[in-house]
Amino acid sequence: MSPLSQMAETLIGSEIVKLGNAINERIRQGETIYNFTIGDFNPKIFPIPAELEKAIHAAYEKGYTNYPAAEGNLALRQAVGKFIQDREGLAFSPDEIQIASGGRPLIYALFRVLVDKGDKVIYGVPSWNNNHYVHLTQGEHCLIPCTPENDFMPSPADIRAQIKDAALVCLCTPQNPTGTTLSAAALKEIGEIILAENQRRGPAAKQCYLMFDQMYWTLTFGETVHADPIGLNPAMKAYTIYIDGISKVFAATGVRVGWALGPAHVMAKMKAILSHLGAWAPMAEQIAVAEYLGQTQAIDRYLLSFKQAIALRLNGFYDGIMALKAQGHAVDAIAPQAAIYLTVKFDLVGLKTADGLLLADQAAVTDFILREAKVAIVPFSAFGAGKDSPWYRLSVGTAVAEDMPKVMANLAQALGQLKK
Ligand SMILES: Cc1ncc(COP(=O)(O)O)c(C=O)c1O
Structure with missing residues (x-):
């Protein structure tokens, strides 16, 4: 062939x-x-939450079967903003939130927004699918082999060694495949490394961003506390994109609603890419998730x-x-x-x-x-x-x-x- x-x-x-x-x-x-x-x-x-299932049925019955907004319905972006504010203490306005059909299209769109052919992308191994997204965007793989001594997480020293001129650092915590988390101390230091690198480059140069995949962030056990890069370094708000959604948090992998949180200009470009892919979350599911996210006690x-x-x-x-x-x-x-x-x-x-x-x-x-x-x-x-x-x-x-x-x-x- x-x-x-x-x-x-x-x-x-x-x-x-x-x-x-x-x-x-x-x-x-x-x-x-x-x-x-x-x-x-x-x-x-x-199963998914009963209230969410009911809301999805109701949305279809009410005839919500047309195109959703390309950036995600406003009501859903507002509900996500409130959910994240209430539970993580982070403030994101609707123009800093992009909805798509799960985490994957958001990750792909983010890579397309940030990574040019040959750009350095730093990620630890083992990790989930970063290798494939780097391949899709023809970036340069900057691998960090991770060890059990570090709970299979990249260390600040590993990141520092590769950071020069990198376009993107990928972190996932809690991490797939290891079920381990990055400590607040390590995450704070990694944020400082990215900030120092961007300062070195100056604002006219292409900046280094952090993809912070927190798809499993509510699922922590025992003493484990989920750390977040903006809480630890407020200046990281300009360079961090969170990948998140309902897939794992509500056992709703087949419902296909995800969100990215990050700088408005990055979200706007992701929206443009996603609108060409048509990878929107379905209308009825968006209506239902917006409603469900407001049900604090049920959640x-x-x-x-x-x-x-x-x-x-x-x-x-x-x-x-x-x-x-x-x-x-x-x-x-x-x-x-x-x-x-x-x-x-x-x-x-x-x-x-x-x-x-x-x-x-x-x-x-x-x-x-x-x-x-x-x-x-x-x-x-x-x-x-x-x-x-x-x-x-x-x-x-x-x-x-x-x-x-x-x-x-x-x-x-x-x-x-x-x-x-
Ligand atoms: C770490 C991580 N990020 C993102 C995703 C993608 O999630 P989704 O099913 O919403 O596309 C997964 C799915 O397995 C995952 O494990």
Whole structure:
């Protein structure tokens, strides 16, 4: 076949979606597999808020089926502004808010607004999809390999080392895939690094911006507190774009309403790009979300039980993995902090299975866990980490609580057969 664009020919689709679909196909064919690969929710376990669902139905019944405003309906932008003001203490006016059909089109539009071909984009690995957005915009990948010692977050020193002439720094906290968060101290320092770099360049030069993906920011557990870059450095308001929305906060990944918050001139350009893509959130959903965001008590009630159910699963798997570690197995985990993800380690390369098969590399380990324990998880290599990384993302959005003892028993049984 004749070639398509160079960009398209070299684009990699989402490896996580591919893996999740392959597992689901095997489940459809009758196999029992505990599929913890997809960063999504099983709506039977985690439905969207009942009030939101009702409001969506009502909006369709009232005939809200025409085009929404290109920047998002004013009522929704006002509701988002109030929600963020009340819950994060940040002030954004409607012209500093852009609505789209979820976080993805907003991220794509933001990259298109800020990143020219060859521009430096700084991001840590593992991280969610930054590599693909850099590819789509033909930017220069400035990767920061992150380590468990830093909870897999880029450190200020890592950012400082790459910041010269960068167009964009990408941070995500709470982070997909790790479920970890960036500390306020680190975020404050990173803000100072960006501000100092922009001062060095001067106002006539292209500035460095921060994409601050806080898609999971309400889902923090225990002592963990979500830090935000503008609260820590008010001057960062001129250079920060928040990516946010209802997908994860209200288990509403299929409803498709997201928002970006940032400088008005950046929002205006994103609006122009999004209007060509037509990636608006549907009219009825915008009407409904605007109404729902005003229902403070309903939201508090929803978040309380939603977060409890997620924490139960994250803590259950964490305790199970730590028990296996205490028994001497080469596994580990990072204590849950936030989001719907647990970071787990299966350091099994070099061991042999009961039938003498050598686990020669990490791909063999992933296959082994799937084959012997019937547990499907995503290796960090799917998020840009090295192929030999022993770390995995375990997503609990589809986890049935009653299955957890069986999952841990399967893992114990599989690990128990391994020999040096
Ligand atoms: C960190 C992060 N940002 C953005 C998104 C995109 O969200 P949406 O489903 O609203 O496009 C996701 C989805 O998985 C995510 O994990």
